[in-house]
Amino acid sequence: MEETISPIIDWGVATLPLAGEERSGDACVVKAWGKKFLVAAIDGLGHGDQAAYAAGIATETLINHTSDSDDVVSLVRRCHQSLVRTRGVVLSLAIFDAVNNTVTWMGIGNVDGLLLRADSQANPPSESLLQRGGVVGYQLPSLRSSTTHVGRGDILILSTDGISSGFEREVSTKESPQQIADKIIINYKKKTDDALVLVACYTGDLP
Ligand SMILES: [Mn+2]
Structure with a gap:
């Protein structure tokens, strides 16, 4: 994981490997x-060392190429190229832009993405990331990202398939991203897989 402090995002992450495994095949990047x-949240196929290896390559690729190719489609293409000799990963990623107050996101495979609006009048109150089937490093679908407006306090949650669905009912936007992530992993981790949940709260470009 790349640790970053940003004026535009507050974030927290919680992750646990499958019981009995020392290394998790789930990884994340914040930059x-x-x-x-x-x-970004990444799930190396399977679990154990080979999954962790593939997830590590995806992590490095995202960290190393973010500043020069800052659109999600080319980042996924780069990951695909560097993962060809691995078992591959599924991943979802999002880039927040504090100049335009937008987030652009995309998912390949089954890492869930959920955007919860801070504005209680927002319609719809949440949006789910449209995921496309495929495995990065093995078979890519046609890549299309989507962009949506974000406001201060909006919360994006990325979760691997080691987290059961339904956690959004219990998320309070008044809690910190780390508190939200910790609660989700405690209450929704499956016993059959590695698990990771990343919570990012958009604060905007504060003066
Ligand atoms: Mn998994």
């Missing part, structure tokens, strides 16, 4: 540059 911020 700030300029007025942008990348969050």
